[in-house]
Amino acid sequence: MIDTYVPNGSSFAGDIDHVILVITAITGFWFFLAEAVLFYLIIKYGEQEGVRAKYVAGEDPKEKRWVAWPHYITLLFDIYIIFAAISVWQDVKQTMPQADETVRVIAQQWAWTFVHPGADGKLDTPDDIRVVDELHVVKGKTYHFELQSRDVLHSFSIPIFRLKQDIIPGRTVRGWFKPTLTGGYDIQCTEICGIGHGIMPARIIVETPEDHAAWVLALTPTQAAITPSEQPTQLGGMP
C-alpha cells in the first residue's frame, strides 16, 4: 500500500511498512470510533429548551466502566504494537548481518561524501572511490555503512529503504541495508543542520553487479596514478 507512493527497495522495507500500517489501522479505528461517539452525544444531548444540564462527576462505578474498558482494550492494542515494533527494531537496528561490502558516508554542511570500496571490496585502500552526493551500490548485496559528520548533527535517510539514522559528530554510527530494487533514488538529510539543510539531497544508484563493476572500473585510478601518500579523489571529492 505504502509502496504505491514510495517504492519498497530494501530487504526490511516491507516489515517497517507493516508496522506503520498496523499502527495506522489501530489508531485510525479508535479515532473514527471516538469521533463518532462524540458527535452522536453532542447531537443527542445538546442544548435543549427547558432542560438543565446534568453534572456527571464520573465517580459511580457504572459510569467509570465507560472510561475503564476502552482504556484496557487500548492497552491491549498498545502491547500488540510494541511487540510488532520491537521485532522489526531488533532485526533492523540491533542485528548486523554479515556484510558483503562497507561504505562510509561523511556528512557536512551541506553535502555528502560517499566512500566506496574499489575493485578490492575493502575500504581504506588506495583504490577507494570517493564521490560527492552519489552513492553507488549493488542490488542484493548486504552493506554496512559507517556514518560520520564533519560538523553538526545530520541524518541519513533513504526513503525507499525505509532507512533513517542520525549522524553524530565525533562518532561513527554503523548500520546496514540490502537493496532490492535497481534504479536511482533520493537520499535526504532529515535533521535540521543549518540554513542549507533543504539543499542537502543526494542520490543512491542501485545497480546490477555488471553495471556496478563497469562504474568501479571507470572511476578506478590507474596504478601509476596512485602514490601511497595520496588518496584518489573523484568527481570533485573532498580531501
Ligand code: CUA
Ligand atoms: Cu544535513 Cu540537514
